[in-house]
Amino acid sequence: MTISSLPLVHADDEWSPLRAVVVGRAGRACFPSAPAKMIKATMPSEHVSRFQPGNPFHAKLIAKAEAELDYFAAILCAEGITVYRPEPDIDWVALNGYTGAMPRDGLxxxxxxxxxxxxAWPCRAKEIEIGFSSILDDLSKDQRVQIVRRPESAFANTLLDDNVADNTTTATTWAINNSRPAFDTADFMRFGCTIIGQYSHVTNQAGVDYIRxxxxAGYSIEMLDVDDPHAMHIDATILPLRDGLLVYNPTKVTETELRRHAVLASWKLHxxxxxxKAPSEPPLYMTSPWLCLNALVLDGKRVVVEASDHQTIQWYESLGMQCIPCPFKHVNSIGGSFHCATVDLVRESSA
Known part of the structure; x- marks a missing residue:
């Protein structure tokens, strides 16, 4: 099958050659506001007080983050990858939103x-509609592509109601209940027909059932048992670098737990x-230093990595990867890294 004959959405793993991708834009980004229980469960304690309605990130920080996203998009374009970008200059502060920089969370x-x-977070409810509708409209012109939009029933503001049973699947009690489907798509990783996900403070059982x-046909979800009381997104916990090779955060998941999943049983796990270590400047307002695992693999041989993270670059190279350095510290500061900032649309799988 030639690339030109592939559907505009055609991807089911994290490592096959990337041919088309969405790269986010920061816009006038702000600290996302959400009920205190949701914020305290997931955000770094030293920054919790910043997560108030209408609190923008500093303009200089956003300008630098936007420049990094543009540079990242240019790198991908230079590699022959088709890059889609969301609407520019969105005032997320006025919309009581967050940003358009992290589309992996929503698609x-x-x-x-x-x-x-x-x-789960009310401030993100319309993020995809506001920032990415034009992209979805373009993709939907291909009749082979199916786009599953969030239904009205999933906007119900009931996730913190006390009269609904908690979504307690392990020793951790999550901030949200199971009253309606809730999930961030960044809580899932694709391994061919097997999708590995995690429950978290933003993903509940009803959300997993909704995706299922x-x-x-032929695809399934398996849930990973992760030891993370602040769990929110799986893409700083595991990272498949190529078919048969995965790196992981040993403070959150064990090799034994990873090998419990048949799709990973024979893989090399590192x-x-x-x-x-977290940088002193700019601060990681929303994340941990484990963003070192939040990288974008281009083809199982090359991976885009934060340019200043020489330690991680050397380690990935020791595993046989070619690293493409890209400055991304200011994007990191507002909530994510290369995997967060993208959505794979087309990967040319050999399967």
Missing amino acids: MSVGNMLIEACF KYLP AYPYTP
């Missing part, structure tokens, strides 16, 4: 299907061997 490709997240309902 996931599975085969020829694109699934929109049922966000819409998956193409724990990140260092304790990553």
Whole structure:
């Protein structure tokens, strides 16, 4: 099958050659506001007080983050990858939103299907509609592509109601209940027809059941048991670098747990061997230094990595990867890294 004959959405793993991708834009980004229980469960304690309605990130920080996203997009274009960008200059502060820089949280490709997240945080409810509708309209012109939009029933403001049973699947009690489907698509990783996900403070059982309902025939979800009381997104916990090779955060998941999943049973699994350190400037307002695992693999041989993270670059190179350095510290500061900032649309799988 030639690239030109592939559907506009055609991706079901994290490592096959990337041919088309969405790269986010920061816009006039602000600290996302959400109920205190949701914020305290997930955000760094020293920054919790910043997560108030209408509190923008500093303009200089956003300008630098936007420049990094543009540079990242240019790198991908230079590699021959088709890059889609969301609407520019969105005033997320006025909209009581967050940003358009992290589309991985809200969209996931599975085969020829694109699934929109049922966000738990109210401030993100319309993020995909506001920032990415034009992209979805373009993709939907291909009749082979199915786009699953968030239904009205998934906007119900009931996730903190006390009279609904908690979504307690492990020793951790999550901030949200199971009253309606809730999930961020960044809580899932694709391994061919097997999708590995995690429950978290933004993903509940009803959300997992919702995704299962819409998956193409032959696809399944398996849930990873992660030891993370602040769990929110799986893409700083595990990272498949190529078919048969995965790196992981040993403070959150064990090799035994990873091998419990048949799709990973025979893979080479490497724990990140260092304790990553947070930069002093700019601050990591929303994340941990484990963003070192939040990288974008281009083809199972090359991976885009933060330019200043020489320790991680050397380690990935020791595993046989070619690293493409890209400055991304200011994007990191507002909530994510290369995997967060993208949505795979087309990967040319050999399967």
